[in-house]
Amino acid sequence: MKRLAFMLSVAPMALLAMPAAAQTAPPAQKSSDKPVAEASAVDEVVVTGLRESLRSAQQIKRNSDAILDAVVAEDIGKLPDNTAAETLARITGVQVERFSDEANRVLIRGLPDVATTYNGREIFTAELRRVQLQDFPAQALAGIEVYKSGTADIVEPGLAGLINVRTRRPFDFKDWFVGGGVRGTYNDQTKKYDPNGNILVSDRWDTPIGEIGLLANATYAQSQYRNAVRYNNQDISTVSSLSSVSPASAGHNFRYPHSVGLYNDGGKRFRPSGNIALQWRPNDKLEVYFDGIYQGYRGRQATDNLDVNLRDWDSTIRQDPTLTNVTFVEGTTDQAAGFTKTGGTAPQAFRSTGADHTDTYQGAVGAVWRGDRLTLSTDLAYEDSEYEARNWSFDSAFASAPTVVVKFNEKNGAAFDLPGFNASDPANYLWRGYYERHYIAKGSGVQWRGDAKFDTGASWLPEIKFGLRYTDRDASLIQGSRYAWTLPLKIPLASLPVGQLQLIEDPFRGDAQGFTQYLMPTRDGIAGNAAALRQRSVAALQQQVALNPNDQGYKDALTAFSAPDVPLDVAGAFRATEQSYAEYAQAKYAFDVGSIAFDGVIGVRVVQTLGEFSGTSRVRNNGVTTLVPRTIRQNYTDVLPNVSLRIRPVDKLQLRLGYTQTRTRVDFSALNPALNVDQIIRDPSVPVNPTDPNALINATGSGGNPDLVPLTSNNYDASVEYYFSSTGSITFAGFYRDLFGFTANYTHTVQDPVYGLIRISRPENAGAGKIKGFEVNAQTFLDFLPDAFKGFGVQGNVTYVDGKNQFPSTLVADPAYVRITGLSKWTYNAAVFYERNGLTGRLSYNRRSPWVSYYRQEPDGSQYTGVGVKAVSRLDASLSYDLSKHLTISADVSNLLAKPFENTNNYRPDRTYPVDVRYEGRYYGLGLRFRFGE
Template sequence: MLASVSLLLLSAHGAAVAQDVAPPTTAQATEKVDAANKAKEDQGTLVVVKGYRASLRSAQQIKRKSDSIIDAVVAEDIGKLPDVNAAESLARLPGIQITHGSDEGSGVLVRGLPDVATTVNGRDISTAELRRVQLQDFPSGALAGIEVYKSGSADLLEPGLAGLINVRTRRPFDFKGFEIDGAIRETYNDQNEKFNTNGNLLITDRWSTGVGEIGALLNVSYTEQDYRNAVRWATGYVANSTADPALPRYPDQVGVYMDTGHRWRPSANATLQWRPNDQTELYADLLWQAYRAEHWNDWAMAPLWSGTKTNVVMQEGTNQVASMTNTGGDPIQFYRSTGSDRTDTQQIAVGGSFTSGKLKLSTDLAYTNSLYSNSSWSLDSALKQSYPINVSYVSGGGAAWEAVGVDVSDARNYIWRGYYESIYKVGGNGIQWRGDAVYDTDWGIFKQIKAGVRYSDRNAFYKANDRYGWTLPLAIPFDSIGVGELTLTQDTFRGGEQGFRSYLQPSYDGIRGARETLLAETRAALATRGNAPLDLAKFQPDLMPYDPYRSFTAKEATHTGYVQGRYETQFFNSQVDGNIGVRVVHTVGKYSGVSKVTWDNVETAVPKSVTQNYIDVLPNLSMRLRPNDDMQIRLGITKTRTRPDFGQLNPALSISQYVEGNTPVPDHADAYGSAGNPDLKPLTSTNYDITWEYYPSQNTSASVAVFYHDLFGFINNYTTRTNDPVYGVLEVSRPENAGAGKIKGIEVAGQTFLDFLPGAWNGLGVQANLTYIDAYNELPDKLDGAGQMVKIPGVSNWSYNLALFYEKGKISTRLSYNGRSRWINSYDNRSGGWEGEGTEAVNRLDYSFSYSPNDAYTINFDASNILAKPFHNFHEYEAGKRFVRDIRDEGRYYGLSVRFKYQ
C-alpha cells in the first residue's frame, strides 16, 4: 500500500511480532509475542516499521516462524512494486511462475503446477464455476499480504497439488486508531498511447466503549487498463506434414492479430471487529470484487493452402520453407470480434474466537456468490480477389508477410463474409462453515493439539449459445451493410518485419451499436443463400436464448475433519519441532449436461448425469531442526489432491459435422467435437520437501529447498482423431487424466541490505532467487502413445528473479528482473503423431522510484515491461522440427502516483 503507511510485522497466523529474536521453541515464541503485543496495545502503541527494508524483514519473519514451507510478500512489497494485481506480485517469489496475456499477469504456477487452492484470510473463495479465485482480480493496493504455502498441514484448507495461496486483507485492529490511507496513480501505455487512472482509499478507526473495543474498516479500490497487443502468426497446421518427407513443409496460413481492450476492476472490502473482553473476539467481513471489460480483436488471415508457390527458399539442411511467394490462392480474410465481460464476486463472513486458559475455540461461517457473463459480436469480411503473398517464416524470429498490389484503404476491395454472436454465463455459490479447537497440552513431547471440522456446499452452472451467418458466396460489398464508417486499424507493431499491418474495419460501436441492422442484413442474406435453414432459424429471434443443450450444472458437498499434534523435543544439541496430522475429506457430487450432435442441419440432444462419491485421506508430517538461533532445517511429507474443475466433469459431448466452404481446412476431419470427462479422477500427489534456511540478521536470509512430487492423474486437454463408425474421422478435444508423473526441483533464494558499506552506500540491498524444475508425466492410457513420458504443460525448467534496492532517507528505488525458460502449452495427435505447442523464454524488467517529502505523502514513478521483448509461441510438428507460431508485441507501462496518509 502506501510507502509511508505503518506496517505490522505479521506472523503466518496474523500475530504481530514484537522482536526479531529466534526463540527457544515456537510455543514459547507465540507466548512472548502475544504478551509483548498486548503490553504495547495497552500503552496505546504498536510495533511500526516502514519501507523496503521493513517489508523484506516482515516477509522473512513470516517464512521463518511458519509451521509450513512458505514464501510471502507484504503490503510494502506489493505497494511499491509496479504491479497492478496480486498475480504479478507473486511472480517475484522463488518457485512461482505466471502467464501473461493482454498485458496482464494471470495464471499462477507454484513449483510447476497450476493446481493451486486459494483462500482469503484463510477462507475458501472461488470465481464463478471455478474452484479457485482469479488472483488478477485482487488489486495490489487493497492487500495486506500474500502467503504461498508450498507444503500443507492438516489444519489448512486442503491445498491443491501446487499448494495454497492465502490473500490477507487489512482489519481495523491492525491499526492503532483513526487513519485514512490513499493513492492515485496515472499510467501510460506506449503501444496504444492510452492513459489510465487507478486509485485506492482506506478508512479505519477503533474505539474503546462500554461493551469492549470496536473497530471498523472500509477499503475501496479501482484499477483500469487499456491494452493493444500486435501479433504476427502462422498456423499450427503444417502442409505436407504426413506426406512424402521430400516435399517442402510450411504453415499453410499466416496472419496478424491485434488484441485490444479496456478493462476495469472496482473492488471493496469492509470489516467490523469487536473485542468485548480479553477472551473473546468477533468479526464480520464483506468482500466485493468486480471485473468489467470491453474488447475488440482484429484478425487477418492469408490462406496458403491453395495457389502456386514460387521463389521458394528452403531453410538450410531441412525440408522446411524459409520464404516463398503464393499466387492465385484464396483471398485474405478478416474479422473484428467485439465483446463485453462482467464478473461480480461477493463473500460475506462472520466468525470469532474464544480463549480460556489453554483452550482456544474459533469458528467461521461464510457465503460466496460469483457470476461471470460474456457477450460478443463479430463481423467478418474478405478481399474481393486474391493477391500475391510474399511470406517469410524466419523474419525477425517468426512469420512475416505482405500482400502485393492491394490498396487496403479502399473499401471497394472488401466484401462481407459473415456475422457471429455469442452469449455465455457461468456462476457458482456456496456456503462453508468451520469449527476449530486448539489445546496447549503437557503431554510429553506433544505441546499442542488441534482438531476441527468443516462443511461446504457448492453449486455451479454453465450456459451458452452462439449463431453464425455465412455470407461470403453472395459477394455483398462490405461498406453497404450499415455499420458506419470504415477506418484503418491502429498499427502497433514495434518492428519493421511485418508488411501487412493495417486494414479497414468498422468501429466497436459500429458493430455493437448496429446490431439490429446486422440482424436484418444477416436474415436477408441467409434467405438468399437458400442452403442454410438451420442458420436462418437461429437468427429469427432478436434476442438469442441460451441453448438448453449447451449447459451443465454441478452440485457438490464436502465433509471434512482433521486432527493435528505439535511436538517439541531435543535431538543431540538441536531443538526439534513439527506437526503430525491427518485431514479426511468426503466428497459427494452430481454433474449434469446435455450431449448435442449437429448433422445434416439436424440437431439431436441426449441429457446425461453422473455422480461421484469418494473419500480422501491426506496425512502430513513435518519436522524442523534448529542447530542454532540462525539456522533451521525443515523436512516435510504430505499427501495432496486436487479435484477436477466442474466444467471438466461435464458429461456432455458436442459434435458438429464439417461443412465445406465456411473456411476451407486442409486435411479436415468429418466431424469436430469437444467434451468434458465425467470419468476424471482427482489429481493425487505425495510430496517430499527439504529446506535449509539461514537468518543471520533481521534483513538477511538465505535458503535452499529441494522438493519431489510423486503424482498421478495430471489433467490436461488433448485433441485426438479417431475413426468413428458413425461420424467417420472425428476430432475431439477433451480433458484426460495422464498417468504417473514426477516433479523434482530445487530453489535457491537470498536477500540482504548491505549494511556494512559506509555512508549512503549502506542503503543498497539485493534480493534474488533461482528455481529449477524437472516435470514429466505419462500420456493418458486411453490415447495413442500411452506411457510416453512428456514434459508437463505449463512448466518451465528455470525461473529466476533479481531485485536491486536502494533506500535511504526520503528516497527508495527498486530495479527488478524476472523470467522463465521455454515451456510446453499442450499436446495433440491430429496428424497421427504427438505434436506440441510451446512458448519461448519470457523475461521482464521493472523499475520504481519513490520520494517521501514527509510521513504523509509519497511520490512514486514506475515503469513495467521495460524490455518489451516479443512473446513467442512455437509449434513442434515432429521431434526436433518446429515453426514459430506467433510473435506478440506487448506494451510498456509507465506510472506516476501520489500516496498519502492521514492520522
C-alpha cells in the first residue's frame, strides 16, 4: 500500500476531504520516499493548480484501500484556518466543539475518542493519551489525515478513529527552498490585533557520502479573545414560602433559575512551535532520517463572572427576597418568565486570572531499506510533555442587594438589569475572598516500531506486511489550591493592594442585556500583586480565626496561606505507567470474476497492555483526615482484525465493504484508584430506618475508577463512488458501529470492600451502544459555464449520524438507550470556490444540528436530558491574489455570521429554560505569503 500525499491550492484547502491512501499510485513527479511510522512509503504528487489538485485527489480516492479523508497544503502556510482543529471541522464526518473562540474538541462520526499521531507516530500532551489538536498551528502543516477506521499496519485508532498530522521533510523539495508568511488578525469583540507568522528553510546537497537534506520550520500563532455570556443557572428553585410575591395570584408554587449572571471568558494565547527534519540517502536503497518537533502553548487568562442570586435570603438581616411583577411562561402557572427582585442576597463576582503553558518535545530517528522486493523500516522516538497552570482569582460582592429586573428568555437567553445601581462607585463593593491554584501534569514515553513489506510477485496476493511495536508511557498529575474567605470582615474593595479599579469590558452584541459592567482590578492588578494579596489574606484569616476559634476551616486556610507557595496535595495526585506490545500481519489480495475486478486487504493486530496506576485516597472521619495510598494493575490483550473489499463493475463506479475492530484505552486520570471519602458519623442512640436508602449509606465520595475497561467497537463500512469526470465525483458512504464502554461521570451507590455502602461520583463504563449513519460528498468544476466563469467550482458534504447508548447497568437496573452526548445528527459543509489568473476565492459554510451535552439523574433515579445545545453554524470567506510567482497577498474573515452559541436546560421533560447565550468573536485577517526556490 502506498500513501499518497497530494497538494491543494489555498481556496478550498480546508474544504477538500479525500482519502490519501491508495493501492495504486499515479507516478510521482519527484522522489521523496519518506517513511511514515507504521505506514507505507510515501510517493509525493506535486500539483500546483486547483484543477490538477482535484484531479489527482480524485484519482487517489478511487484507488485508496484505507477508509480515511485528508486535507493538505499545496504551499507553505496555505491552510487558511488558524489551527488543525479548525481545519478538521470541514471534513466529511467530523464535528468540532468550540470554546474560547477556537475549536477544541474533535469528534469523528459522532465519537470523541480520537487517537493522534504526528508523521505516523503517536503524540500526546502531558498526561493525556492524545495531543491537543488546537495546539498545532495550521501554517506549519503539510497535511492532516483522518482515519475513520483502522488497518493493522497503523497505530491503534481510538474508538472514533485516528488523526495523523503531517509536516514536511527536505526531500519533499527539489532543491533549496525558503517560504512562509506573515498575517495579522483583528477580533471585533476584543478590538485587538494579533500577529502570526511562519518561515520554513530547506535545502538538499549531493555529498561524497550520499544525498543529505535539512529542513527547519518555525511558527508563531497568537490570538486575543473575549466571549460574552449571559446565563440562567441550571439549578431550578421553587420560590421561598417566606418571600413576598405579587401579584398575589402568582402564588408560591412556581419555579425559576436560582440565579442569573454574566460570564466573560477572555485572555491571550500564543503558540510558538518548530520542527526540524534531516534526511540522508547514502544510496538508492537506504535512507536514514531524524525528526524533531517542539510544540508550545502559552495562555494568559482573565475571566469575569457576575452571579446575581434570586432565591437565597440575606443572612445579615434574615430577609427573603421580594418578587414583584411576576409573569409566567405562556401556557404555564408554575414556570416564571420574569420578575423584579428586591432584597435577598447581594450579587457576587470574581475575576479569575491565570497563566498556563505547555511544552512538548518529540525526537525520532529511523531508517528505511528498499530492496528489489523487500522493504524494511524502523523508527525510534522519545517524547516529553509538561502542562503547568497557575490561577489567581479575586472575589468580590456587592455591599448590598440592588433591585434586579430579570427576564429568563429574552432573545433566547437570560437578560437582566440593576436599575439605580451605581456600578462606578467603589463604595458599592466588598472583598469576598482570594483563591490560588497550582496544577502540574507531565507525560513522557518511548516508542519503537519495525516493519517489513514483501512484494510477492503473485497477482492474487501482491503484498504481505509484518510489524512489531513497543511503547512505554509515564503520566502524572499533582495539584493544590487554597482559598481565603473574607466577606464577613466587610473589607472595602478599594482598600486592597490591587491598583486602580476599572469597569470590566462590555463585549456584548445587541441590547438584550442591560447590566454589563462593574468594577474589578485589572488582570495585572491581581496576578501582578499576588504576593501582596497573599499577605493581606493571611491578615484577614488571622482575624477570622480570632473571631471563630472553633472553626477548623479558617485554621486550615491560614496554614495553607502561611506557605510561600500553594501546597501541592498528594491526595489530588496520580501516577501511571503503561507498556504495550503489538504485532501485526496484513496482506493485499486481488482477483477478477469475469470483467469485474475485486481487491482489498486483510490483517490482524494483536496488542498486549500492562499498566500500573497509583493515587492517594483522602478519608475524613469525625474531623480526622487520613491519607491512604492505593495502587492497581491491569494486564489485557486485544486482537484487532480488519478486512476490506473493493468491487469495480465498470470504470466510473466502484463499491467498497469493510470491517474492523477497535479498542480505546481509558484516560489515565479516570483509572486513578484514589478516592475522596467522607465517612458518615451517626448517633448510635438513633435507630436506623431500614426503608430509607440514605440511612444505610456509610460514606460519600468521589474519585477515579480502576475497574474501567477499554472502549470497544465493531465497525462496518460500505461506500459507493461514482466519478463522472476527471474532477467531478459523487460518493456515498454508510457506516455502523456496535460499541460498548463510553465513560462518563455518574453518582450512584456501591458496596466498597473498605468503606462499605458508599454513594460515590466517579467515571463508569456505559452499556452497549450503536451508531449508524451515512456521508455524501460531491465536488466539481462548473466547466459548462461560459469561458469567463470556468474558474468556479463547488463542493459540499453532509453527514447523518444516529448514535445511542445505554446508561451503566450499575446505575439503572434495565438501562434504556439514549442519544450519545456530544453527537449532532446532521453536519453540513458547503463551499463555492474560484481560481483563475492568480485570483483565488473561497466562501464556505458549516452547520451542526442540535446535540445533548450531558444527562443528569433525578433523586428518584430516573434519567432525563440535562442540557442540550442548539444548532450552530459558521460562514467563512477568503481571497488571495498572486502578485508574482514568489508573493501572494490574502484577506479572510472567519465567523462572518457571528451567531451566538445557545443551549437549554430541560429541568423537566416538559419544562425548559435557556442556559447560555455566548457571543463569539469575528476575525478579520490580512496576510502576505512568500516562496523562493523549489
